[in-house]
Amino acid sequence: MWVKLAFKLFSRELRRGELTIIFAAIALAVLTVFSLSAITERISLNLAQKSSDFIASDRRLSSNHAFEPQLLTQANKFGLATAEMLYFDSMLFANDELVLSSVKAITGSYPLRGKITIKDHLTSPAYDVDTGPKAGSIWLSEGLFYTLNVNVGDKIELGAGLFNVTKVLVKEPDAPFFSLSGNKRVLLNYADIPTTQAVQPGSRVFHRLLFAGNEQQLSEYYAWLKPQLKSNQTWQGIKDRQSPLGNNIVRAERFLLLAGLFGIMLAAVAMAVSAKRYCERQYDPVAMMKTLGGSRKVIRNIFLLHLSLVTVFSIVAGLMVGFVLQTIGADYLASFMGTELPQAGFRPWLLSAFIGLVCALMFSLKPLLDLFDIPPLRVLRRNLGDTLAISRIHIALSMMTIFVLMWIFSGEIMTTLILFASTLLIIAILFAISRLLFAAGRRLGLRPGSSWSLALATLQKRANANAIQLISFALAIKLMLFLVILKNDIITDWQMQVPADAPNMFIINIAEEQVTPIKQFFRDNNIAHEDFYPVFSGRVDAVNGEKFARRVSKQEGEEKDKNAKKGVSREPNLTWLASLPEGNVITEGQWFTYGVTGGNDIEVSVFDGWQDVLGLELGDTITLLVNEQVINAKVTSFRKVDWGTLKPNFVMILSPNMAGKVPVTYFSAAKLHDSDTKAISQLLQRYPTISMIDIKSQIEQAQAIIAQVSLAIGFVLSIVLVSGALVLVSQVQASLAERMEEMVILRTLGAKGRLIKLATLYEFMLLGGIAGLVAAIVSDIALLVIQQQLFDVAGRLHPYIWLLGPLSGALFVSSIGYFMVAHTMRQNTQGLLRKLG
Structure with missing residues (x-):
């Protein structure tokens, strides 16, 4: 009986527009969340895809020795696409010229993500291909053509093998960031490695396996792989790289996350206010129904059915409008970016429907309970029930719901707390x-x-x-x-x-006597460059006289000193400077004093990320081991360093009175254009000890x-x-x-x-x-x-x-x-x- 009445009232309220407000609010919540989450997910997927292109795969496994065959066999069982790579340095010989080059041998499936850019001749236009050179042929980077004075079609010796040069290598998706041979790159077919005879037992080589697949396949494979990983094997994704690119991807995802949270907040507020407004407008009809004999149970069933119907209709409408909106927006963005955005998955659909349902339930629950408590006497005294208009319980419930929804969407408590606290401040x-x-x-x-x-x-x-x-x-x-x-x-x-105009090339291994002529070369060729920094490597051996654990050979039966503190295993590049570098900010202490004025005490400024790692405090003395030389330096400051700037940065900077105490090389950075390739090749021929790192x-x-x-x-x-x-x-x-x-x-x-x-x-x-x-x-x-x-x-x-x-x-x-x-x-x-x- 009450169902028939409920549908009649529902039809009447639809015609009168009484349900328009709550319908629009739920639909708004759903379409806002859907469009924002879908577009941000598609952008994130596109970023992830482009980033995967940057390492030529979704994941890669690196090692200094050959991999067991079962790793590839098992990867194929998990449905992953795979490719193999081998890096090694070898000599190239042609036209009586001999040069050290960086060789990358690849299988036919490389690259799994991204494209290889090549040219048919030095002067022809570049284009993309999906696979590398065939057996018996090699591709050379442009600089090698000038250094060796060869052309496409010539023969060239690589190790013990003779190969045909077939293409000009312009760009690889995973071009090595650091290489002793800089821009002298060679792409070789994996089957030709034995022909070169350059890889022998004990050779310095780097092995990599590349993997591509969906996240579930990769996660399942890694779960199988992890127990078998050796200490010198590394599993990497683009976000795992401690590099400017990885930092930029994380930062981009934070921007998109903030954008999505804004939509959640706006939609939730709209729903909370609209639900309350709708229930307040039903006070008089409910009082009239009670006067005519309607029971609380019947009234409750009627309005709950109304709420259920309007929720379903509004969620469907919101999903449809949101889908159209995000499609238009994605197509617009894709046309500007010159790319195709991947389709979003099921998450935006499920998330927006869930949020619409939660909003309808949580934000309407307390107003509906108030609505059922409206006294029948309101038909005579219109102010009865107005005290229910403001409810602390409703406000608290709404706030808690908004916070939980934001937390679910973001998965980051800090982001949610900042935005939520600022919202509470505005309300107050x-x-x-x-x-x-x-x-x-x-x-x-x-x-x-x-x-x-x-x-x-x-x-x-x-x-x-x-x-x-x-x-x-x-x-x-x-x-x-x-x-x-x-x-x-x-x-x-x-x-x-x-x-x-940021520098796109690092120049390393510069001898002190080469600094002045290289500066002059840059001036003569109008090449913009950064300062020349003195660089040396050193290991942190002790702090305040307390030594760190030594890296010794387990093969010889030696073990680390178990009682020694654990330090930093790698030997970072160090420098000395008189002034604080751009992009560095002192977080604690002060910049050098004695070192600048010529005192004997050596001071050091340390990257604040190493402060906790090494257990440092201001005034501590760090003992550096540079080759066999011991250098003691007093910690006078800690610095915040933005590694995402792609500029030269150092974990430790020593005071200028360090000059002359250890042997150094210099490095700089320059902004090179394609037209500078020939000139740079001539520079490398003149100074064969220096190397270029292309970034x-x-x-x-x-x-x-x-x-x-x-x-x-x-x-x-x-x-x-x-x-x-x-x-x-x-x-x-x-x-x-x-x-x-x-x-x-x-x-x-x-x-x-x-x-x-x-x-x-x-x-x-x-x-x-x-x-x-x-x-x-x-x-x-x-x-x-x-x-x-x-x-x-x-x-x-x-x-x-x-x-x-x-x-x-x-x-x-x-x-x-x-x-x-x-x-x-x-x-x-x-x-x-x-x-x-």
Whole structure:
């Protein structure tokens, strides 16, 4: 019986638009979460795919010795595609020229991800291919053609083998970052390794296995592989690399994560407010039903069925609209990036439907319980039940739900806490401001004939409702300002770390007497370059006289001193400098004093990441072992180093009085263009001991990541703008009936139409301006914390948004709000009364 009645009431409320608010709110929550999560997932997948291209696979296994055949056999059983590689250095001989080169031997399936870029001749255009050279032929990098004076089609000796040069090697997806032979690269077929006779027992070679497949296959294979990994074997993905590229990928994912969290927050607030509004509008119908004999159980079943139906319909509608929206956005982004974005998986569908369902349940639960408690006497005393309008339980439940949803979406408690705490701060400030407006409205609202007075009086009359509206407006504006700053400032700062004119080549192994002629060579050829840094390697042997554990040979039966402290196994590159390098920030202590003024005490500034590793404090004495020489240095400062800048950086910098105490080589960085290849080849011929390290691919990859994230943030900003407008529309629509009543009363009392219009416009301007000002200040503070905690940069405030926030808020809210009520104000009093009746 009650089901039939419920469907009749549901049909009637649909026609009257009573369910429009809650339907729009749930649909908005679903479409916002779906479109944002889908587009960010597609961008993330594209970044991951491009990053996998950078290592020519999804994962790789590195070793200094040959792999057991079972590793490949088992990988194939897990459904993984595989390829083998072998790196070694060998001599090339042609035209009476002999040069050391870096050889990479590959199987036919290489590369598993990405493309190899080649040219048919030195002057022909470059193009991409999916596989390497065939047996009996080799591909040479361009510099080798000039060094050896050969052309495509010539014969060349590699080790003991004679090979035909068939292509010019332009770029490999996993070009080696460090190589003793720099840009002298050779690509060889794996089957030709025995022909070269360059790989013998004891040869210095590097083996790699490449793997490609989905994450489940890779995880299952790694679970099988992990117990069998030897100590000198390393399993790597692109995020595992301690490199600028890996850091940039992590940073990009944090940007996209923030964008998705903004959508979650906005959608949840819209749903919470709309559910409460809808239930408040049902107070009178419920009181009437109870008067006519309806039981609490019947009323509960009716409205729960209504909520279930509208939830299902709105989730479906939200998914459909969200799918269309993210498809349009993804196609737009793909056209700008010149790529094809991978399709998102099931996660956006499941996540958005889950969030829509949770929002409908959690944000409607308390208002519905209040609705069922409405007394029948409300039909005679309209104020009965109004005390249920504000519920601390409902507020607490809503806040807890928003926090949990954000946490589920992000998976990062720190990010969630920062954004959630800033939201609570906005709410607290705006509730305080609403109380002030209440008091101001009492004093100013009695002045007749003033639109401002009438606006303040209206704000005072709806103080509680306006407080909720202020929060909704402020959160929408906050998210917009967040994204504006992310796109215009933070991403710009990130991009400045990898500028277009950044050096793309490191020059190493430069002798001191070669520094001056190489500088002159750069000047003569108009090649921009960085300073020349003295470099030497040293091992941290002890701190304050306490030695670290020694690396000794277990093969000879020796073991490490079990009582010794564990130090750092690798020998880092060290330097001495008189001034703090760009991009380094002193976090503790001070820069060199005695070393600069010529004192005898050697000082050292240490990367703060090694502070805990070595257990260091200011004033400690570090003992460095450089070859057989012992160097003692006093720790005077710790530095924060941004390794993502692709600039020369050091874990330890010593004071200038270190000069002359140890033998050093120099290194620098230069910005090279394709036209400089011939000149650089001549330089390498003149100074065969120096080497070039090409980082052009790393820079291009970092710049591509930044460009994609910037476009994604711009797209998310447009979605948040539309979503914020929809939240505002639903808020104003919920108060239309009350505004109609006020308009009828004002017109009856003789108020002119212009007075009412201006008062309405001023009311929205005040709401938007106040919300924008609070949102701007709190957003700037929250962004400062985010910059420091999530992106590991010093961060700064952005005072310009303190003006942009209130101005944009006033314009945004007044434009949409006035547009929503303009039609109502144009109607005559009789028409308004008819609608109210």
